[in-house]
Amino acid sequence: MNTRLIKVHPDDNVAVALTDLRAGEVIHFGGRDIRVVSDSPAKHKIALADLGEGDRISMYGVLVGKASSRIPEGGLLTTENVKHQSSKVSGRTEATAWKAPDVSRWKDRTFMGYHREDGQVGTANVWLFFPLVFCENRNIELLKDVFEKELSYFGTNSQRLLLRSLITGENEEAIGQEQEQSEGVFNNIEVKFITHQGGCGGIRQDSVTLARLLAGYVNNPNVAGATVLSLGCQNLQVDIFREALKKINPDLKKPLLVYEQQKMGTVDEMLNAIIRESFEAIRKADTIRRKPAPLSKLKLGLECGGSDGFSGISANPALGYTSDLLAALGGSPILSEFPELCGVEQELVNRCVRDADAGKFLELMKAYEQSAIDAGSGFDMNPSPGNIRDGLITDAMKSAGAAKKGGTSPVQAVLDYTEYVTRPGLNLLCTPGNDVESTTGLAGSGANIIVFTTGLGTPTGNPVTPVIKLSSNTELARRMPDIIDVEAGGVIRGEKTIEEMGEELLEFIIRVAGGEVKTKAMQLHQNDFIPWKRGVSL
Incomplete structure (x- = not known):
């Protein structure tokens, strides 16, 4: 693996910088030398060929933008020389064949869950x-x-200890030890x-x-x-x-x-x-006590937020492989955030098992995008300043990477906001891209565990569903260890494959689901709840 650049798909005409690149550097890549035209920060994209004004820009094998001005080979892609553009889709064009991953090592695995009378199993009580x-x-x-x-909840919260010590003049450590000795009811x-x-x-x-x-x-x-x-x-x-x-x-x-x-x-x-x-x-x-339950009882919410230029090549595809493993085991992964599926609709439509679901997906996407346009916005306004700063400069580029969380398995159901997950296999759930509105919707549709990928760091949790944070890079995990549970930086460095990272993540999910591990969001008592009012929220 080249440690300086990565080309995600053979058809791409841009590459992602894995490290900071300096103007004038010559990098041997793809069997030839490429001279870097200008300083290019890690996570950003450089052109692999001369691009003229109006030329298509491809990444992940799909259209993610067009050049608004000339970009020379080795040139940096920016919001000044690239505009959002995505492929048009009208309906299913072909059925997508799927080869399920080998799940023999997990076939008989269980997690310790809370069995409900309707057959569902909780990962929390x-x-x-x-x-x-x-x-x-x-x-x-x-x-x-x-x-x-x-x-006795939050008895050892550090901020409460600090305030108590300021009020009483007592030592924080002594107060903390006293509170730790008190048992919960x-x-x-x-x-x-x-x-x-x-x-x-x-x-x-x-x-x-x-x-x-x-x-x-x-x-x-x-x-x-x-x-x-x-x-x-x-x-x-x-x-x-x-x-x-x-x-x-x-x-x-x-x-x-x-x-x-x-x-x-x-x-x-x-x-x-x-x-x-x-x-x-x-x-x-x-x-109520925990009892063994098959992994098919897991309904896994797939979420991303505070994404960076590495999210779509490490954390998201790793989660996508975990999603495929769970789908093959009879579980229910749930891909949400419809504004962040813009540009990959054709692939998802072709993966729908039922024509009715393919039509429903396109109707929901079209209505959502039209509501944004009617309000004077659009899906092209989705990337946040943080996304753009870290290399996600168009919505289609961001979406192509975000959709990787859904893996490659067939789409078994398409759900509107608040519809409940009942079918095993991959479900598509219409939610906004807004982090908390989306995680709120995932839990409301039955997700009993959520994995949240992030490249910039997002302190978000949910009141009823454990939220696992997966960082796209090692630097974030080291900088914000209090909010990150698992990190996928090894994929960027070439130390782990996507499959190895996805398998590692599944093992961590099983431990959280069984109550063996409390996620960082749970430890921080992050219980965010924001309903979507169906207005324009990207």
Whole structure:
């Protein structure tokens, strides 16, 4: 492997710089010498041939842009000389054959999970508190404060220790040791709280969508039961929420405690009732124990955020291979972030097993892109300043790398936002590219574990689903070790193959799923929840 440049696909006319390149350097690559025209930072792209204005730029074997001005061989691709362009797609052109990877070593493997009565298996055991409307956020926060303090959650948080020492004048270490000696009330369940700004105002469709999302959270196999707060007069009525839950799971067996403030008198009376009844339900849920489950029970959310120029050649394809392994084992990988599938639609359409899913995917993509255009934006506005700074200069370029998370397996289902995963194999889920909105949607559609690839570093987690962070490069893992679980820098250095990295990642997923390892996001109590309101969000 050339340690200075990499060409991802034989048909590409650009290469990725694996190290910083200096103007005037001559690099032997592809059987010939290429002179670097200008300083080119690692992760950015240089032209492998002279490109004239309007010429197509290919990477990952697909169209990722066009030259807006001349780019000489060895020249750096920038936002000044490249514009977004992607291939057009109209429908399925050919069936894509798939050779499943060898999964014999994992065929009989299990993880220790929480078995639910509907056949789903959780990787966590969570009691969830949430409101149907933002008016109840304060009451949720009051309950959160009470439960977290009394259940000894976050007792050794370094910032709380610092503040306590400043208040009392005591030594931080002594306070920490004292708090570590105090035992939590429960050992086998976590109590989590989410708030949001929806449920009333806006349009009624937003409340209905929110109801479906919250219903998906209750149905998620990682959730043992829930306490739900309603004001009473809001758009998102209790019966709308119950109907959404019934549609997902008509025979739900989980305990569900619902409280409507306008029927309960004073705040104190309501909160006291909630605490008494919820505590008893949580105590019962704490008796649930982990038992062996096949890997086919894993529903793996595939997510990326804070991507860099290495994401599409290390972390994402490694996760893609993990996705293929899981699909071959009967599990359900879930590829989301539709704005970041722009330009690879034809490949995904051809991978759809059913014509109906191929049509649904194209309809969702077309409607989403049109809504962005109608608002004066477009998918071409997707790359963030951080993406661009690290070499992802067009949406199609970013998308081609992001789509690698989905591997090569057949697409078994296409789902709109809040639709629940029921089919084994690769599922496509319509979510925005926004990190937290997308992970929120993945958990709402049943993902019981999520792998989040990043090249720049993103401190994001989820209240009900463990989130594993996979960095595209070693430098990030060393700089931000508190948020990165696994790093794929060995792929960049040629020390590991994509397949080896994907297998290593699957082993880590199994350990997290079985409760052997807590992810960094879990350790940092990162419980982010942002519903998508179906407006323009890229």
